[in-house]
Amino acid sequence: MENNKKLPLLKSIIKIEISGLNQMRIINLLNKEGVILLDIIKHSPKLLSITINKKDSIKTFALLKNMCYTYEVVALSGPKNIRKKALLHIGLIVGIFVFSALAIFLSTMVWRIDISGNENVDALLIARHLNNQGIKSGVFRAGIDIEGAIDALRDLDGISEGTIHIRGTTVFVNVLEEEIFVDPEVPLLPSDLTSNFDAQVTRIITESGTPLVKIGDIVARDEVLISRVIFDLEGEVLEEVKARGRVYGNVAFSTTHIFSTTEVYVHDTGERKNFNSLSIFGLNIGRRTSDQVSGWQRVSTQNQFFFIPIKVNRNSYSQIIMKERQRDVNAHVDQLIRAAVLDNIIRVGGSEIETIHTLENMGNGLLMLNIHIVGEILLARVD
């Protein structure tokens, strides 16, 4: 007769195997002594198993010894047994406890500062200012003086108002910047309008002051185009003003480029490698990958857990090699001409552009490109 039923976990009971003849004698004696017997199983004429409550164990063992029965405790259950089993996994239990304690401890600190609302004032400046007020990564949330920090924000140049609140381990800072006003009552100092380029004047628009040049004149850089002095009809100085207006002129630029008929380009072989690593408090944990991917191009992503300073870094590497090929000379010449026009004419608001270029073969695979650009640009402007 076998009973494979497991002992209930939380009940304090003991299963005992008793060896000996006259099994009824011991059962009836235990029953007479008030021991509650559970699951009486006769395994053989000489082997019997019973289950008793732990509180009856001393009485039972004493009776068995007195009657010279051989017995063996084969199973235990109850809270004490649970403790014993737990001790076998003490390392895991301690690890879970330490991790939980660490997570709880770290959640009482600030690990991120989020700044928003700023357009003209640099976020780094705001962060540095907050740092001086004790708001920075690694400080306890409870130790932050929010009202004091808000007052300090208002003292920052360019900031009129601010709000600070803490959610989780992040401090959210929102600022309102000051509006910039130009006082119209401030008088403008008298000044001349001078040319920024060497050019031939094509158009003059004068709003105040006296023009000193006319259409067709060749002017040099820094030459006065519109004077601040206003003369009367007799040539006497009437007053001095801030010269305002616009003067246009034709300018010419020349530039030379020497380049090779072959070019080197970056080629992606298609090979990929991926590595993951963990970083805690900025300290990377994981195998070194730099030796395996020397010369490879890296694309990284990062995921951060919101409340604790643990980041998962996913690094993807692409293998790239440098290769040489024949250059498309015409495309390269067009590109150089466009760049020259952009840098010298368009950037300064020019128009009516004409370009002339020559290409010479210098030998040894080298070419020389000469570019001559003519266009009308704004020589000077004050509104």
Next chain:
Amino acid sequence: MSFFSEIAKNIGLNELSLSGGYSVINYNGEAVYLEGVIRLLSIEDDTIALQLRGANVIVAGMGLRISELSGGCIIKGDIQNLSFEKRRKKHGK
């Protein structure tokens, strides 16, 4: 008044005499509860014999096991037969 006493009264039995006797309840042939157990006489897989107050009982079946033995006794298994043998009361000389 207990449940069993109520039944005893309804069927006209003397409650006083019942207090020194035994009761056996068969639960659908799956378990038997016995009250008034004096001692266990034998225990096998197919029969269990007990001495009760006023009678001996043999519980026969398959896969029998004593689930609990304290003041009463609970036997579980496939119970197929219950047989009783009244014991004579001893008379003094």
